[in-house]
Amino acid sequence: MKILLVTAIFLTSLTSFGQMEQSSILVGQKAPMFKAVDQYGKTIASDEILKNEQLIVVFYRGQWCPYCNKHLSHLQDHVGDFKKAGARLVAITPETNMSVSKTIDKTKAEYSILHDVDSKIMKQYGVDFVLPEKLQKKYKEYGIDLAVSNGNDDQTLPVPATYVIGKDGIVKYVQYDPDYKNRSNAKEILKHL
Template sequence: MTLQAKLDAFKTDFEAGKPPYNVPPSVIQTMHRATAELIEGGAAMRALKAGDEAPSFTLKDADGQPISSTDLLAKGPLVLSFYRGVWCPYCNMELQALQAALPEFEKLGASLVAISPQTAVNSRKSVRQNELDFPILSDAHNDVAAAFGLRFELPDYLVDLYKGLKNDLPAFNGDASWTLPMPARYVIAQDSTILYAEVNPDYTRRPEPEDMLPALRRAASVAA
């Protein structure tokens, strides 16, 4: 089953309010409203695209060790996944799919990292629960996400909804702002050129990991 098929199956059960979710229709309507407004506002159009230069960054992994994009790119191409947090089931399914594809990425000399605003404690939980062999880096206040054009502020009505669902982003992220990154996937060549970019304001839609392989093959051929 493809990643998107798994996401669609989960979405169907979740939005139908099936146990254990039991989500009322009003909650689903509010989530749909927020997604539609983000799409209509053209947020994705402002994100970095293929052909742009990726900004460099240094972030800490779940164990507090600094990870530099410059160091990673010195070894080979880089795959980035911007991850909302351990609380997001769609994101966790994506991480699992990326983990399954990791051997293919490594064959092409690529490194894979996820970037999330969540705290190190929550990243350790993500790594453990999803059985990951790649790091999740903590992007405090979504500053790196902002450099990629991905950060957005949740509207007040969505903040109220999240609070009602006990989804306390300031607690998850150790940051008072109610901001998130749009889910995004990038392949970056060793010269920092973005070879592949997929940004979607609809967090229920994710590209297949295999979609990045042509860009990674191009990067590997240039490096060779």
Template sequence: MKVLLKFILLSLLFTYSTYAQEKDIYAKYGIEVETLQPGLEVGDIAPDFTGVDQDGNTFTLSEAIKEGPVVVNFFRGSWCPSCYKHLKSIRDSLDYIYATGAKIIMVSPEEKESLDAFAKKKNFTFPMISDVDMSIMNNYKVTFEVTEKYQKKIKTFLFTDIAANNAIHQASLPVPATYIIGKDQKIIAKQYNPQYSVRMSPTAIVQALTSE
């Protein structure tokens, strides 16, 4: 009995210690760890969604996958340097992605007007849609609430109020995740990392698409 109690106590201490370390790490990235959603897994059915892109075209996942796989990428907003760097790398590699027969779509909580302007200014021709009520982010389980400290940091250094910048006017962001979805609407590959500088590269996207 004593051995069992000791084991339980040690397990609880380990869990608490791991959680504390995790909280410290995630706080660096502006994440209220208690609100962090875990993401979907490979093999899960990708939730359907519809949105209007910067050119006024309607995109519906279930329709798009009839023609081939779809890459769904979540990003934080036009204010995010890491997001711009990643989007630019994808823009510069679009021919390779499209050569696999896949489509790619970007999803952000940013309000539509500023997102549309960003797409046109940076010549992003892939569809970009505003998740106006965060329903797409929540269905894909990539949402988290932003710490007050990080909100202040973004205001100070990037001159952006995260809540005001979002369509829903709430200080929530997505983990910059990428899901590759097959014609059966199942997730065939993913990249999910709360450390926002870690993204799925164009090379990794192409490799995932061509390995099927």
């Protein structure tokens, strides 16, 4: 029942986000470099990864989002394929480490998941948006409290997005869609590695 209610919220929110314009980094552009701490307490720096591997960067909204969990689980199933193709997967979220732990429980993700403190990385990539007040109230009615989940009151979420970045730092593939149901898939990502 809760999943049905959460899905209803997402369908309602779709009309609010359907008017978003493309503002993310595009194919052929230099990817913004970032540094953040993952769930293991390790500092992950994109420029260090790119010295040896390509980088797959995935932005997701939170452990409360069934579409995010399904997508992250799908990507976990293909981590070995990405590694064979010379790439490393990193997920980025506004969630605190406590919420990231819930994501890991739900998805079995073993790749690095970074808490994007103050939405800095989301802003660099142009995927950030503030949840409208009306939807903030609806989310809370269904037990989704972004202030608790994200550890701040700014109500910022990412548009779910995926970037494949070559070792030269240039973006080779982008999947960015304000419709939260549309996500990248491993087959498409692998084509660009």
